[in-house]
Amino acid sequence: MPDSSSAGASGAMSQLPPHTEWYEHARAVWPVALAIVFEAFAVTAVALRIWSLRLSRKQKLADHDWAILVALLFSTGLVVLLILATVMGGLGQHAALLSDPAVQLVNFGKIYVANSPVWGAAISAVKISILLLYIKIFAINRTFRIICWIILGLQSAWFVGVTLSGMLYCRPLAFAWNPTIPGGKCGNATQAYLSAHIINLLLDIAVALAPVPILAKLRLKKAKKIEITGIFALGIIICVITIARIILIKDLVPLDTTYTSSHIFFFTILEPLLGIILACLPVLRPAMSQITSVFTGTRxxxxxxxxxxxxxxxxxxxxxxxxxxxxxxxxxxxxxxxxxxxxxxxxxxxxxxxxxxxxxxxxxxxxxxxxxxx
Structure with missing residues (x-):
């Protein structure tokens, strides 16, 4: 006669839904789809930026152009990590329903660790590019240049801190994806996450609002001044994304990170990609003028x-x-x-x-x- 406990376990197992592929989970599909879309927008923005440089008859890339190319490189790396985490690590699926949890959870843990320094490099390169552009545009204002260099230094220090925090969070590092290692331990994930993102938010606000006082003093037509100020102030959108990521930490469930961290992964990618697009807007006028002339039939x-x-x-x-x-x-x-x-x-x-x-x-x-x- 079968044991009652065995019958109960069999009944519980029978209630579990059958295994499905990753692309059958909406929480896995939409982050990948949107990340690819925004990646295409970012690549287009950078391509238009380079084209504008050619139209301006400039013979070489400036330092802020190189910085945005670095940002695009690391942002593309984030998109690749998201796809790998989804396909190989079970991102967007409940941990209890993974087809091969022993392998998938290890893959997910490794990608999760790698994601932090790559994100730090991408978002830092975006802000450094914007700051270098500020320094070039407002070169005549010595005080403003000094402020920009200070923010740039703080951003670089933040990147070093985020990278070291990700690499030293668990000791040994492999304990992050293999908790069976004897004597291994990790720090407080919530505190590390919040400290990195709150400082990043403050830097976002500083970069977004830094040029506004100078723009307000420029002798421009009101409409033109509003246009230029609006382009730079669009950085506030990045601040909103950072705030959203800080709020989402409360939804993270340690025993089901593959499912509950999918939104965080997406916003991690959206932040630098949208930052690249916004950073390119102020220098796209030559290319946009050419495109407009094609549609209007004028030269x-x-x-x-x-x-x-x-x-x-x-x-x-x-x-x-x-x-x-x-x-x-x-x-x-x-x-x-x-x-x-x-x-x-x-x-x-x-x-x-x-x-x-x-x-x-x-x-x-x-x-x-x-x-x-x-």
Missing amino acids: KSLLNDTDYTNDSKPRTIGSTRKYSPIAGGLDRSDSLTRPINDTGSFNMDALEQPDKAHEGKIIHITSTWDVERR
Whole structure:
């Protein structure tokens, strides 16, 4: 006669749902799908950034461009880790229902440990790129540059701290995915998580709001000032994501981390990917102007979107002096830079004219040039 306890265990086992593949679990599928979508957006934003650099006639990447490429590299690494955690580690599934928990939980533990320093590198590279761009844009303001370098130093120190914390959290490190190791122990996961994310949130706020006081003092049209301020202030979105990750820690169940940590994994990826997109927005104007001109059927001069007074190298074409009356007698016919037989807006600053009375003015040219090659 079968034992009653055995019958009860058999009944409990029969109540468990049959094993299913990872792609049959919504909590496993949607983080992967959305991560791939945002990865595509981030790659597109960086590609447009490089294209804008070419349109601006700049010959090499600046330091903030290299930093955003590093951010994209590590963010892509986060997407790969998410996919591996889902396919090989059972992310998004209940631990009790894994097909091979002995293998899957070990894989999940290893990926979970690797995720922390990769995330730290990705989000740090994003903020460093933004800070380096600030330093370039507002180079004339010494106090602001110092503030940016201080924040940059704090961000670098934070990255070192997060990396060391992830590597030293468990001793030996293998105890994080193999709790059967004799004498192994781990620290307080909640305290380590909260301290890293709260400091990261403070740094997010500092980076997002740092340029706002300077932008408020710029002599720009109100609409333009709101536009520029809005682009930089979009960093507040990153702060919201960080707050969401801090809140989600309360939902983490230690005995079922494969299921309860899926949201945290996704927001870990969303933070740097969205940061890359927002960091690219301020420098995409040349590329967006070209794309807009394709859809509107117009050819727009890049002089409005290009800083020719720095390291750009415009080509020179000869011209008649028929523009002298418009420019107040200015005779610079040997150094005007324009596409041949084109119409559009002409920025007076690109001429580097000595007459400051015309500085910042715009001349609308509708005449055809007489060209001679030299």
